[in-house]
Every structure is written in C-alpha cells, then in structure tokens.
Amino acid sequence: MAITEPAAPTTEATTLLDFRDVQLTYPNGTIALSGVDLRVDRGEFVTVVGPSGCGKSTLLRIASGLEQASHGDAAVATDRVGYVFQDATLLPWRDVQTNVELLAELQWQTKAERRAKAKQAIDLVGLTGFEKHLPRQLSGGMRMRTSLARSLTLDPELFLFDEPFGALDEITREYLNDELLKLFAARRFGGLFITHSVSEAVYLSTKVIVMSGRPGRIVDAFDVPFPMPRDPEIRYTAEYAALVGEVSHALREGHGA
C-alpha cells in the first residue's frame, strides 16, 4: 500500500531562514561576520543596515548558498530563493521578455511555461508593453523592474535583495519601494533586504536589523509597527521620522562597536 505524506501546511509562521551564531572567515583571514543570529519568516520583510564592509552582502551570499558559514548554523528552508543585485545584470542583446525568461530557461522550464510565467511577472512589475525593448532602451528603474521580474519567474519563497535601488534617483527609488511593497503584498515571500538608506529600511520593512562594523555583528533590531500595506504618506509622519532617528542613532553607535 502506498503511503502518501500529507502536504506540509504553509502557515504565515514558516521560518524560511534561520542563522544561529554564524561566522564567516574568508580564505585570506578576513572575518566578515561573527556570531550572527537572524531569522526570516514567511510574510516578514527584514532589512539589514550597517556600515560599509560590515558583511551585509556576505550574509546574502551565505543565504543564497554562494558561501558557506565557517561556524554556526545557516539554515535555509526552501530552494526557491530569489536574488536581486544592485546591478540589474541583464543580457544586453536580449529584450525584456527574453531577459525575464532567462532563469526559467536555465531551470529547463518548457517554452510555454516560461512564457506564461514571464508574462505574469512583467505584468506584476508594470512593464507590459515593453516586452520587445532592449536594456539600453530602458531607464535605470525599468531595468531594475526587469531584474525583479526575472527573479519572480522562480516564484521565490525567500527573496534576497542586495541594495537593488542604491544607484537610482530618489523619486525612482521611492516609486520602486512602493512597487516592491505591492509585490510583497501579492506574493507574501520572506524578504531579506540590504540598504544603506535608513529611511528606505524603515519604509519597507517589518523589522530592521542594525549591524556593527567589521566583523559584522547584530547590535540592534527594531520592529516596525506601521501596518501593511504601507501608506506612502507614512513617510511624512512624526512616528516615522522618530523611528528613522532611532535606527540612525543605533547605526552610529554600532559603527564604533
């Protein structure tokens, strides 16, 4: 008699990433991270801020499997991991449609399957009508949306963002922050986001983590109390400004730690 396992229930509380006492020492002896405890559940959007070189990208590299922790336990409970970098990393000779299909193609998804996924992702990021445009015909914000759409075709449960909007102007960045929050509301992935902007961190996140200078340690964590979906007007409130101030203060304190 065949025994079929019931499908694991997917609840909001599913832990997607669980780092315990993680340390990473690069082969040249640089200790990039030390004693990092970090957890991301489904439906959580966790942002990490910290001084330059404190190991933020290293955290994401471990989460995506590009690096292995030298010490501690770095558990990732899904193989559907999306990764968006600061650079959109599009192939210049491919148009929006075929750039978005690339990851699905590398996963050997059928043509019909990847077409359908790409169409849905392009629609979600608001690029319908631009499918035949080449990267050089797009603005920086549109290139980044193409990159986002490409990761969305993998249906990520855990979405890693390495300063994706750092190179964009303020208005485009704010616009894409709102687009990303819409995606988060639609897909309810677990997000781990790196940024140098404290106000972006507070606006996007359910939790903000502050890291010290190298070797990176977590020195503070702030729950963001503002409800999702987030009202863009929140940016102009005293409560928002106060939390941005608190996080900035912790960042300055941690800098010297």
Ligand SMILES: Nc1ncnc2c1ncn2[C@@H]1O[C@H](COP(=O)(O)OP(=O)(O)OP(=O)(O)O)[C@@H](O)[C@H]1O
């Ligand atoms: N492959 C590597 N070999 C040796 N050292 C490395 C390697 N990659 C990164 N480092 C060092 O590890 C430290 C952490 O790097 P990482 O890129 O994770 O920092 P970061 O916080 O993301 O920096 P930034 O904010 O400037 O992007 C830095 O001092 C960096 O020089």
